[in-house]
Amino acid sequence: MTRDTLALILAGGRGSRLGGLTTERAKPAVPFGGNMRIIDFTLSNCVNSGVRRIGVLTQYKAHSLIRHLSLGWGFMRGELGEFVELLPAQQRTGGGWYSGTADAVFQNIDIIHAHDPRFVLILGGDHIYKMDYGALLATHVENQADVTVACMEVPLADASAFGVMEVDPDGRVRGFEEKPATPQGIPQQPDYALASMGIYVFTVDYLLDCLRRDNLDEKSGHDFGKDILPRAVQQDRVYASPFRDPKTGARAYWRDVGTLDSYWSANMELIGVVPELDLFDTQWPIRTHQIQAPPAKFVFDDEGRRGMAVDSMVANGCIVSGALVRHSVLFSQVRLGESARVTDSVLLPRVVIGPDCHIHKAVIETGCQLAAGTVIGFDPEQDRRRFEVSPGGVTLVTPEMLQQNLDYIR
Amino acid sequence: MQQARLSNHSGSASDPDRASARRRTGSARRWKIWAQQAAAGKRPCFASEQRFTCSEENCPWREECRDLRAEWHR
Numbered sequence: 001m002t003r004d005t006l007a008l009i010l011a012g013g014r015g016s017r018l019g020g021l022t023t024e025r026a027k028p029a030v031p032f033g034g035n036m037r038i039i040d041f042t043l044s045n046c047v048n049s050g051v052r053r054i055g056v057l058t059q060y061k062a063h064s065l066i067r068h069l070s071l072g073w074g075f076m077r078g079e080l081g082e083f084v085e086l087l088p089a090q091q092r093t094g095g096g097w098y099s100g101t102a103d104a105v106f107q108n109i110d111i112i113h114a115h116d117p118r119f120v121l122i123l124g125g126d127h128i129y130k131m132d133y134g135a136l137l138a139t140h141v142e143n144q145a146d147v148t149v150a151c152m153e154v155p156l157a158d159a160s161a162f163g164v165m166e167v168d169p170d171g172r173v174r175g176f177e178e179k180p181a182t183p184q185g186i187p188q189q190p191d192y193a194l195a196s197m198g199i200y201v202f203t204v205d206y207l208l209d210c211l212r213r214d215n216l217d218e219k220s221g222h223d224f225g226k227d228i229l230p231r232a233v234q235q236d237r238v239y240a241s242p243f244r245d246p247k248t249g250a251r252a253y254w255r256d257v258g259t260l261d262s263y264w265s266a267n268m269e270l271i272g273v274v275p276e277l278d279l280f281d282t283q284w285p286i287r288t289h290q291i292q293a294p295p296a297k298f299v300f301d302d303e304g305r306r307g308m309a310v311d312s313m314v315a316n317g318c319i320v321s322g323a324l325v326r327h328s329v330l331f332s333q334v335r336l337g338e339s340a341r342v343t344d345s346v347l348l349p350r351v352v353i354g355p356d357c358h359i360h361k362a363v364i365e366t367g368c369q370l371a372a373g374t375v376i377g378f379d380p381e382q383d384r385r386r387f388e389v390s391p392g393g394v395t396l397v398t399p400e401m402l403q404q405n406l407d408y409i410r
Numbered sequence: 411m412q413q414a415r416l417s418n419h420s421g422s423a424s425d426p427d428r429a430s431a432r433r434r435t436g437s438a439r440r441w442k443i444w445a446q447q448a449a450a451g452k453r454p455c456f457a458s459e460q461r462f463t464c465s466e467e468n469c470p471w472r473e474e475c476r477d478l479r480a481e482w483h484r
Contacts, residue, residue, distance in 0.1 A: 049481060050481035130478060134462055138462035246476040246477065247477055283477070283478065
């Protein structure tokens with residue numbers, strides 16, 4: 001089944017809730033986990049599942065995403081029918097940009113035709129999880145469904161941010177509402193709602209019919225969650241496929257890193273002794289592109305001047321020089337000067353932390369250079385004057401906030 | 411001591427038996443299980459696409475069969 005599937009990854013969104021992290025790049029291109037970008041999870045899931053025909057739909061500030069895909073995901077063999085193809089908005093069906101998720105797919109309808117798949121797997125490029133899409137496809141075929149929606153239980157308080165479904169005992173979806181103000185709980189678990197993960201399997205002919213009809217509907221917002229699915233639920237065979245750990249049946253790991261707080265905490269979780277998301281699992285590897293750089297180096301071992309990192313993840317090319325890193329994630333080529341202290345923080349590539357800096361609970365954007373003695377994360381009021389501080393107390397620092405210009409694309 | 415050292419890595423390495431079972435998986439492991447299934451008069455279905463819809467709760471290989479494992483490791 002996976003061989004008969006074309007995956008389309010919707011990677012055009014800005015992800016504006018991530019603030020300064022997405023002013024210069026699309027959300028799927030935001031670095032994550034020490035040496036990856038968010039989209040690597042969806043792409044790795046595809047390849048690990050055996051889905052090797054992949055289109056990535058781009059729009060907003062896509063340069064770093066395109067660069068990452070060409071450097072890290074160019075290994076597929078075209079002559080064997082495998083590819084990762086870029087599908088930017090290119091006015092194939094009209095004169096506009098992608099105006100919604102369904103419109104983005106509609107504008108590539110001729111390309112879908114040309115690849116002649118039996119199933120189309122619609123994915124977002126902005127979530128962190130490991131999923132075998134083969135299981136989703138098997139459920140779809142077994143139910144003879146027109147559409148299958150991957151879903152998971154979320155606390156009722158958080159459900160307004162998702163598409164919420166009502167499902168009958170056979171798993172057939174009987175109601176679908178996108179971002180409802182008052183979401184309905186699951187009958188067996190009233191404190192939880194069944195939320196769509198934005199992952200859909202469509203039988204191809206059905207999808208193409210839906211998209212053509214939707215395109216002619218002037219009232220439609222051309223969105224899968226708002227327009228296509230609510231209509232499909234009324235008329236056609238839509239099934240839900242709960243996302244569970246295949247062994248234990250428990251709710252599987254899935255994170256929406258759409259806010260600064262959730263982005264920071266998802267990175268922090270990785271540092272745990274036995275993290276829920278295991279990046280060291282060689283059986284389901286998460287592939288990425290990383291720069292060629294020497295191993296991380298920790299220099300000076302004198303009393304009062306010791307370069308060390310504990311309870312942390314440190315990528316290649318980093319130099320910790322007489323500084324202390326504790327419970328933090330350092331991406332590639334980060335430099336720390338003497339007597340600097342970094343705790344509970346995420347330092348993106350090429351950050352330079354000057355001597356005597358004290359950084360706590362912060363996300364420092366790519367390329368920032370902090371002057372000697374800079375203190376961040378101890379006085380929220382003072383931080384708020386210069387930087388972004390999240391509701392959860394995470395401080396985001398970007399080069400723009402420091403009036404620094406980067407001479408490279410992040 | 412060995413257990414303590416392993417548990418300082420990650421979830422997959424925290425249990426030596428599981429880590430070793432994972433290392434064993436590969437074609438030799440698959441063929442061995444298929445032979446055992448055939449000898450027991452069953453269909454040799456281990457690690458096949460049927461794992462997604464299999465309802466045989468008592469199968470001794472169920473957990474290993476349904477483990478998250480990339481296509482080329484199966």
